[in-house]
């Protein structure tokens with residue numbers, strides 16, 4: 001579980017140009033799914049490039065608790081001996097998902113149609129997040145949840161002994177909700193249908209198809225209609241996890257901000273349902289090239305070359321929110337260094353992440369001397385131009401890896417150093433963030 005023990009304050013200062021190659025870790029979303037589908041497959045699945053962040057390690061431990069054998073062979077190289085769809089054993093221990101909403105929600109889905117009971121918990125951040133968004137639709141299969149008020153962890157989930165197939169339209173744009181329903185649908189007889197009005201990341205659908213499940217997506221006037229045929233035999237020999245576009249966003253942003261920088265960020269997954277940040281950067285005037293486009297592990301991948309750029313504020317279309325939902329914090333940092341205002345609308349889901357990310361960014365940016373406006377569903381950042389942010393303050397990370405990394409990036413271009421009260425949560429998704437940034441030339445030090 002992440003962020004136990006004492007806080008690790010860290011200070012970021014302006015440095016010379018950032019140069020070199022940034023090998024960011026494997027995709028967090030894909031890594032969780034690789035472990036879970038590996039555990040539900042028959043026989044051995046080999047995984048290369050797995051993210052070894054705490055969130056994913058917690059999911060690996062959960063899969064072991066449900067009876068799969070999970071083995072680490074070397075950096076990023078893992079194998080999972082699965083128990084087959086419907087083969088989960090009842091865990092003897094509480095499932096601790098640490099900081100990870102994805103881990104908790106996807107694992108709940110994966111067990112919800114097996115006749116077993118499991119209790120889930122997590123750190124203070126995860127215990128504050130809403131789980132009813134998955135347990136209510138999982139009840140349609142016949143699963144029963146007993147949690148704290150507001151549907152919060154710790155929570156016990158009793159899986160359905162005789163699951164029914166379900167037809168469900170997601171009321172919020174959430175790949176976690178969609179994925180929980182599809183994973184539950186695996187062990188329901190017949191066809192489970194999930195309908196999304198706003199398309200979210202489709203890693204689960206792609207990977208289920210790679211594992212041999214019968215799954216289709218139709219675009220209809222009702223939305224994206226995803227149909228999964230239950231009780232398949234899943235099997236796969238090897239999976240390559242692309243590098244994480246959400247983690248790449250941090251060195252990319254740093255190179256855009258620090259004068260004379262130029263870096264290469266190879267092997268980044270650019271699934272269109274994840275790539276909205278990179279479209280927004282192009283609109284802001286970023287010097288960003290995609291090269292060597294290819295497909296790896298069923299996902300589109302490219303190498304990114306980024307050079308320092310003078311950015312302009314933009315209005316981010318709300319329709320793009322789902323495809324860059326994790327990148328708004330670092331976008332707010334870029335916006336603070338842009339010329340003119342950047343308006344981000346349609347982002348209320350940010351209030352339900354590892355922290356309330358609208359509030360965390362707004363309060364932190366204000367402390368650094370940046371003017372912001374916000375409402376329930378919107379954040380506007382008034383840009384101060386390149387290098388124009390005063391800085392010289394401490395931002396609260398709030399147990400949120402992306403808030404911590406965003407403010408460390410801000411410090412690389414601010415007039416005065418920026419301190420983050422706890423950089424510990426960075427280990428959930430990007431354990432080598434600090435050495436990687438120092439290797440490129442950044443000045444990050446324990447405060």
Ligand code: S3P
Nearest residue numbers: 029102173174175176177325326
């Ligand atoms: C994720 C989906 C997103 C995202 C999270 C990872 C996933 O959450 O914020 O970091 O892997 O499915 P929601 O689906 O709740 O929007």
